[in-house]
Amino acid sequence: METFRFQPGETPVLLSIPHVGTMIPPDIAATMTEHGIAQPDVDRHLDRLYHFAPALGIGFLTALCSRYVVDLNRDPEGIVAQPGLDPTELCPLTSFDHAPIYRAGQEPDRAEIERRVGAYWRPYHEQLHSELRALRDRFGVAVLFDAHSVRSRVPRFFDGTLPDFNLGTGDGSSAAQPLVARLMNVLSASERYSAALNGRMRGGYIIRNYGKPDENIHAIQLELTQSTYMDEDAPYRFRPDLAAELKPGLERLMSAVVEWAWQKASGQRRAAYL
Template structure:
């Protein structure tokens, strides 16, 4: 069985709920189903491949999801295909032959962090040899495209039913070396992807529960926030980065006692945002 076939054994994403509220919860990087072929042919052990994984985000979001918002999360891992990059944002140097002209690498892709990443964790190369471009194209077809089709449909449905849609794009971040590392970083692409009222509401709700927050530094939001955040069209997107040590041991990737508190905080924040949207629409 090749890895393309293996992906079809399990759907590339899971979606729960429909557009019963204007909010969509999404986790593009919590997938932890690593194809055997991918792991066995990697230079790195599985523990290293998981370095960029946003473990358990979909579980953290469960109480918020129970309030009504739809929940979408990837099953495939970020190291295999990163949907928070444009589809063809790849490093051409990782392939064993010429690549099509539609491949347009950004500086992030050239550094190894494209839609099909070349590196993981501390600049460690994933692959032993260069890949055939067809392999990357299959990952885009089988992972990237289905995820974005589902996300776009959920947001369109929300806007059609409620007049606007808000994507809460959920991520986790490693602890920074700085002593004042915030608990949450809220990214709205420097005020362009989300209404100011909504990001202020999220900040207020989190701070009221004792968490520290920052805006846009060091995470302003990736491709997803930029692509779907179009407030002038009634589509809002807010990236939410949560400090991993708040809910898990980063070395063992096991949940800690803080998991329940953080999960509750997400639900409280989501409820505050739902209330704020209702006020904005009234």
């Protein structure tokens, strides 16, 4: 069963979209509530929003399975990335609105969770791990851009309304400060969209696990508010009008990542690409 899609790029940058998948295997779907089947917390349409990435030479890795099957941005050991929040589980039991995902008595037990980690979680992370090291070995540096989206208001996790662009670097641990500063300069230039660095969304398991600046592997998480490109309520329509306004700034941001990565890449390897 195919659980992710991967396309290599020709730059030191990899785009990961771990929460865009909507596929739920029939045996798991049979145990879920209607609310669970509706998947209100999926990062919908991000693959469509970032469709320009391959043209910049960026490789991409996107999940096919829903985060309700297993959350690829959670630690398999259950360690919470951001203490103080009300986190969802590796195999979430409730939605962001605290509604049950499973029918009573049909929640996944330990054995089922371990099965899902092996079948759905591990393949994604094995590909992510191997590609980042391949990029670092090829270019001398690798940058992971972990793309997410979230409703602009989720009382379970934060008060009020989120900024439009929420950049997370694990409180500064997952990426070099000059790279982060360059990206914040790009975001700060916008008169339309607001931005925050390591605010209420500081990054999950993926960037904290793979971002190792001392080993020339840098990782950044971006949480876009869904109101910038789609309807936040069902049926969660993609909004081409909103996306058309958002994409130029998003492309400038991704171009800045690629530019910085090339500047840090080995001269010989860059020359081979050119």
